[in-house]
Amino acid sequence: MTDIVTGKPDRMVAVRTVFGIDSSLMVPAFSERDDHVPEIDEVYRFNPEVTLAILAGFSRDRRVMVQGLHGTGKSTHIEQVAARLNWPCVRVNLDGHISRLDLVGKDAIVVRDDLQITEFQEGIVPWALQRPVALIFDEYDAGRPDVMFVIQRILERDGKFTLLDQNRVIHPHPYFRMFATTNTVGLGNLNGLYHGTQVLNHAQMDRWNVVATLNYLPRAEEAGIVLARVPELADEAGRALIESMVSVAELTRKGFASGDLSTLMSPRTVINWAENCQIFHDPAMAFRLTFLNKCDEAERSIVAEYFQRCFGTELEAEANVENHAAGIR
Template sequence: MNVPETTEIPQAVAEENAPDRENVNVRGLFGIDSNLTVSRFTRATAQVPTLDASYQFDKSTTLAILAGFTHKSRVLVQGMHGTGKSTHIEQVAARLRWPVMRVNLDGQLSRLDLVGKDAVVLRDGQPMTVFQEGVLPWAMSQPMALILDEYDAGRPDVMFVIQRLLEQDGALVLPDQNRVIRPHPDFRLFATANTVGLGNLTGLYHGVQRLNHAQLDRWNVVASLNYLPAEQELDIVASRVPHLAARNAGRTLIERMIELAALTRQGFAAGDLSTLMSPRTVITWAQNIEIFQDPALAFRLSFLNKCDDAERPLLAEYYQRCFDVDLAESLDSSDLVA
């Protein structure tokens, strides 16, 4: 019987290659009410996400993500689409100067993509079969935060590969190569999901799977990220369209847009709508207003055309309520009588 070879970074080598660190205060770095101090790298590499200086951090989610970076906790961030789950992790990493790699667990991603596979290459003019490492061995071998997006949409064969990473030692077994890969001391693992592993109960997220609860139990921290308060959402949208927000009328316009977005979220929660406006959609709407110089046209092109025909009169009512303007989809008196 062959004993798997263990690929592990020697402690002396890991310490020599470890990036320099400095201690920083969480309150000053993330703008949240906390006296915690965290360690960050002193230099940024090409894999570090671009820092968004205007990003608004949710306190509980930020603390959960920081637990992943500082204590090696495995963190799953759950929330509806458009709440900024992956972006939240990236912006924490950007301020910690931590390299990040995102992998989308869509239906096309296979076990071989994660682990690696044999490939035929030419060396000295001769074909040879060599093993090409997949995403996991490459990310695990260096200081890096790996984010598994759409975690609840992963294929079963992919999920069982990931389950091994969720064990206490977090090693990755490559049976075909007779190897066991142990992670770099600064490797971190995160995931984002629209559901909490219960499947597509609402009908909103087609393609998601019911997750193995034994696997869910292996995540040390599960954070829930909801939509931000209106004031914070206003600041975020305004930072994306500074020319529009610079005018008083423009800022008032954005306030009304956020009011309408809130109505769609309430309508979705009540079962009146099958879709809603995420902060991402509001930003797109604002950007289209700058392009077309027409809030109603921009609303139609950014959101209304995505919606079911039967729901458009209700959305037109929301628009009229917020902007005091009737859209073509508005219900007239004959529709109400019928």
């Protein structure tokens, strides 16, 4: 196993060979996997532009932020790049429970030689800084202000981090990398879709070297991903079903963009719908349980109209449980 503390990439890989992208870029990688390396998802589809942006982070130590709507696979995209480079990776979700002490560290009581002593326990930031680790901050625009200013310190070019309680300055490992994913670009909850997001300090946003946008995939690629996740639908009828499902999803996205809907179907929701079809054996019932029941009641008639246009059948208001009980069993 590679020593995660002192290890460094020991080979170069071709982007064209590993990721199938028309680029001559060579990227450092590890020969051996570490426990912190994500598992490879063989059916994952890479967005070329976003992949190159992430690879710039790994190869040139750029701070990379990936922005986009929910369900587009932002965090997974970074993880799957890391997985193919055998690069150790740690994700931190900046929800409201993450505090400054979680990131920096705190004094804790430990038992040594049957005696209780107070010892400083490093937080995730100093731990990761000293290792060849890709640190991913998820939901970056939901972080609390005190947490964001801790992160701002390591966004500088030299990235040195001062532990005031320890009178110690930590210099980052040469192969420490930092990424973030965000639903907004630091402008807050403008459309009402992402409650809890914050307006970010522009000085901090300016410290991110690369900002990539990951949008929903083209229709054919999205259908291919759903089929890869639910291979039971690989026959002619199954492919036709997936095409109709993706059509419904596209209509919800257009409805959201035009202001007709307050929510939309992400690729993750479409995959869930396809998986639920295998449980309930009824696309309409699976649709109600996967997406329709999440919608505002005033908007459900619009969503039902989208379903009717794509499937050619009406979407019943209530599920007939008795008709589907045998299939569920």
